Amino acid sequence: MQRHPMTKEGADALKIELNKLKKEDRPAISTAIAEAREHGDLKENAEYHAAREQQGLIEARIAQIEHILGSAQIIDVTKLNPGGKVVFGATVTVLNINTDEEMTYKIVGHEEADLKHNKISVNSPIARALIGKEEGEEVVVTAPSGNIDYEIVEIQYI
The missing domain is CATH 3.10.50.30 (Transcription elongation factor, GreA/GreB, C-terminal domain)
Known part of the structure; x- marks a missing residue:
């Protein structure tokens, strides 16, 4: 795997964002999806579809940050x-x-x-x-x- 240089400051900022996504945003969107499901028919449930789309964006960003940090050569x-x-x-x-x-x-x-x-x-x-x-x-x-x-x-x- 090719390593990419990253400053310690940049890596720390990504770690903070990743932590927030995993510990705050991911649980919040799961709750929103569960609440939207309770509203009944999922075919025409805009809240459910919006929450699922948001969940996809959060999961994609988590994967992106993990990949960036995994291939980073952190330089202080x-x-x-x-x-x-x-x-x-x-x-x-x-x-x-x-x-x-x-x-x-x-x-x-x-x-x-x-x-x-x-x-x-x-x-x-x-x-x-x-x-x-x-x-x-x-x-x-x-x-x-x-x-x-x-x-x-x-x-x-x-």
Whole structure:
């Protein structure tokens, strides 16, 4: 089985979600299905069908999370000694040399990537350009709109 990198933070969040799904959502939907069954004819019972559909979604998400965690290689960046280089799990502040705009990204696994929270996949073009570099270095990221020049301002292992 191929292992996929995941931050400890991402794995912990998935474990919390899995626990909630198994201990709260699954029992609640079972109760809802039982109550809907008591309403009689299941063919035209919208509550029953909605509850069964919800149950299917919950079970699918549980299976998905278990698969992700089962194939994850959990990396705690705070325990690494990267020697000042950008590595998986690092939080990197970069300066766009062309626009003078600063951005901070955390390099995470594919399953954790969330651009709204500045978490970028280790497989993204910017992460691939940053990996192995040090503060003060310039990198060129090939983007659909053309090349973008960045300077690494700060690397944190948090």
